Amino acid sequence: MLESQGTPPETSAVAELLALFDLEPQSNDVFAGTSPQGAPDRLYGGQPLGQSLIAAAHTIDNEDDSEDARPPHSLHAYFLRWGSNQLPIFYEVERLRDGRSFSARRVVAKQADKPIFVCTLSFHRPEVGYDHQTEMPKMAGPEGLPSFAELRAHEPGDDHPMRGIEMRPVAGRAYFSDGADAPPHLWMRSLGNVPDDPILHQAIIAYMSDSTLLSESLRPHDLNWHDPRVQTASLDHALWFHRGARIDDWLLYIQDSPSAANGRGFCRGSLYARDGAQVASVAQEGLVRKVEAS
Numbered sequence: 001m002l003e004s005q006g007t008p009p010e011t012s013a014v015a016e017l018l019a020l021f022d023l024e025p026q027s028n029d030v031f032a033g034t035s036p037q038g039a040p041d042r043l044y045g046g047q048p049l050g051q052s053l054i055a056a057a058h059t060i061d062n063e064d065d066s067e068d069a070r071p072p073h074s075l076h077a078y079f080l081r082w083g084s085n086q087l088p089i090f091y092e093v094e095r096l097r098d099g100r101s102f103s104a105r106r107v108v109a110k111q112a113d114k115p116i117f118v119c120t121l122s123f124h125r126p127e128v129g130y131d132h133q134t135e136m137p138k139m140a141g142p143e144g145l146p147s148f149a150e151l152r153a154h155e156p157g158d159d160h161p162m163r164g165i166e167m168r169p170v171a172g173r174a175y176f177s178d179g180a181d182a183p184p185h186l187w188m189r190s191l192g193n194v195p196d197d198p199i200l201h202q203a204i205i206a207y208m209s210d211s212t213l214l215s216e217s218l219r220p221h222d223l224n225w226h227d228p229r230v231q232t233a234s235l236d237h238a239l240w241f242h243r244g245a246r247i248d249d250w251l252l253y254i255q256d257s258p259s260a261a262n263g264r265g266f267c268r269g270s271l272y273a274r275d276g277a278q279v280a281s282v283a284q285e286g287l288v289r290k291v292e293a294s
């Protein structure tokens with residue numbers, strides 16, 4: 001999306017972000033998605049995560065006045081092939097089940113008639129139940145922290161593929177240092193207001209949940225995702241929504257990597273709202289392959 005004359009960059013970035021989730025219905029539960037203009041050829045993994053959620057939600061009765069409205073509560077996905085920003089993406093939704101409380105959907109994302117991504121999602125009618133959570137860690141708030149973009153502005157090749165999202169590392173510039181000493185935690189939010197559609201907020205949370213997680217499996221080895229000695233790629237991704245949240249208010253992303261072995265790194269994440277509510281949990285395994293020097 002081109003920035004119009006006089007439009008603040010933040011407004012343009014948020015408009016570009018929202019456009020990603022405005023899928024075009026095709027036929028028989030098939031939806032077409034677009035990619036950001038000017039993005040690198042390699043598709044950012046968070047894009048099919050968020051777009052698949054929107055595609056599946058289009059097949060669920062979630063009208064505001066419906067007593068049976070069912071927001072998504074979990075998704076489990078596999079990245080099958082490298083995706084390209086230069087090709088359209090088509091999301092084919094299969095209606096697996098509609099029960100009394102839960103609905104299940106399977107979404108296959110295709111480019112050039114080949115599946116690049118598959119995702120199973122579950123939707124649940126909210127109900128009253130037990131409630132507990134892990135307490136949010138105490139750390140500095142986002143106010144006064146430099147943004148990801150500010151910290152990396154003068155370092156070529158570090159443009160993050162996400163659009164319309166602001167990230168502020170709690171550790172500041174130390175976040176980018178090789179080694180395990182710097183806390184790997186981030187404050188995140190959209191660069192502007194997002195419409196009052198809870199599922200849209202969940203889709204954008206899914207979109208941003210793939211942003212930095214795999215990097216944590218490299219930190220203990222004095223590496224980062226730009227290091228030529230390693231090849232990285234997301235392999236699978238799981239996300240659980242516990243409580244409602246707004247993406248246009250700050251969320252704290254707590255991350256760690258308990259294991260790496262056999263060329264794969266396993267990472268976990270927890271997302272907290274400013275009031276301390278744990279809104280989502282994330283798990284991911286990715287390729288962290290050693291690249292031999294030529």
